[in-house]
Amino acid sequence: MRKLILFVLVPLFPACNGSSSPSGFEGTWNYDLPDRASGTNMAHLSCPAQGGAPAMELDIPQIGNLVLVRDGDQMLAGRTSQGCSWTFHDADGEHASFASAEATCNNPVIGSSYTITGWTLARDGAGAAEVVEAVSHRPGGPDCDFVLASGKRTWVDPDADDDPAAAFVGSWAYAPPDPLTRTNVATVACADAEGNPLPPSSEPQLGSIAIERTGPHTAAATDGDGCTWTFAVHGNTALLDPSAQRCGPLTLHHWALAGDGGHAFEVRSGERAGCRVLLSIGERARQ
Incomplete structure (x- = not known):
C-alpha cells in the first residue's frame, strides 16, 4: 500500500488492460489512479x-504496487513497492484478508513505522477492491489513525503485448504547491552536528x-537540474530502477509515478546533504 505517513510530512497512465484475468491473487497489483472526487485510493x-x-x-x-506470491495452503506473502512485507489468508482466490491481528513495518521510504490492524482484498476478475486500517506512529507524539476505505487495484498481466512506457513520454509539470493539503510540498528532515x-x-x-521511453517497460526522466533518473514501467506505474540513484x-x-496519461501522482524519497527529503503527495499535469 502507499504510504502511510507519520508526519506530514507516507503505486502514469491507465491500468494495464491485460489479455487475461488472474485465477487468484498471485502476481503484481497496481493501485489505480487516485480520484479525489470519488475517494478512490485516497487514504485519510x-x-x-x-x-x-x-x-x-x-x-x-x-x-505503487503489491506483489503477492503463494506461501503455503491458503496463504499469500505480499510485498509493497515501498518495501514492507505482509502475510494474507486467501481462502478461495477471491477474498484475502490480513493473516494476523496486527503487524508493524518500519517503512524505509517514509522513514517511520506503522501498524496494520485490518486489510482486506476482494478480487473481481483483474480488479480488486481494498480496505486498510492502520495506526501511523509519530516519534514523541500521539499516533495517527489511517484508513483507506475505497482502495482499488488492477492486476498487471505479465503476458500482455503492450508498451506502457510510451504513455509516460512528454513533459510533466508540478501543480501549484498547497501547504494546506501538502500537495507538492516536500518535508526536509535534518540533524544537528x-x-x-x-x-x-x-x-x-x-x-x-x-520523460522519454527507453524501451517497452523502461523510461528515463530528466529534471530541471539536468539529472536523469531511470524507471521500470509495468501497467500504470513507473518505479525508480535501480532503487538507489x-x-x-x-x-x-x-x-x-502513477497516472492516466494527462494527470499523475508521485511519491519520492531520498537524501540531500545529509537530510531526508520526502514528497508523499506529489501531483503533476502533462504539458
Whole structure:
C-alpha cells in the first residue's frame, strides 16, 4: 500500500488492460489512479494535536504496487513497492484478508513505522477492491489513525503485448504547491552536528520533468537540474530502477509515478546533504 505517513510530512497512465484475468491473487497489483472526487485510493490520516501544533487531517493518494506470491495452503506473502512485507489468508482466490491481528513495518521510504490492524482484498476478475486500517506512529507524539476505505487495484498481466512506457513520454509539470493539503510540498528532515533531529522544514516543489521511453517497460526522466533518473514501467506505474540513484548532492531511494496519461501522482524519497527529503503527495499535469 502507499504510504502511510507519520508526519506530514507516507503505486502514469491507465491500468494495464491485460489479455487475461488472474485465477487468484498471485502476481503484481497496481493501485489505480487516485480520484479525489470519488475517494478512490485516497487514504485519510487523522492526527491529534502534538505540542503546540494543532490536530491534522490529510487525504493521501495511494500509488505503487503489491506483489503477492503463494506461501503455503491458503496463504499469500505480499510485498509493497515501498518495501514492507505482509502475510494474507486467501481462502478461495477471491477474498484475502490480513493473516494476523496486527503487524508493524518500519517503512524505509517514509522513514517511520506503522501498524496494520485490518486489510482486506476482494478480487473481481483483474480488479480488486481494498480496505486498510492502520495506526501511523509519530516519534514523541500521539499516533495517527489511517484508513483507506475505497482502495482499488488492477492486476498487471505479465503476458500482455503492450508498451506502457510510451504513455509516460512528454513533459510533466508540478501543480501549484498547497501547504494546506501538502500537495507538492516536500518535508526536509535534518540533524544537528551531534546527530539530534531538527524540526522538519517544508520545501515547495516546482518545475517539470521530461520523460522519454527507453524501451517497452523502461523510461528515463530528466529534471530541471539536468539529472536523469531511470524507471521500470509495468501497467500504470513507473518505479525508480535501480532503487538507489545519485546525481550531484541528491540520492533517490524511491520514486513512484502513477497516472492516466494527462494527470499523475508521485511519491519520492531520498537524501540531500545529509537530510531526508520526502514528497508523499506529489501531483503533476502533462504539458
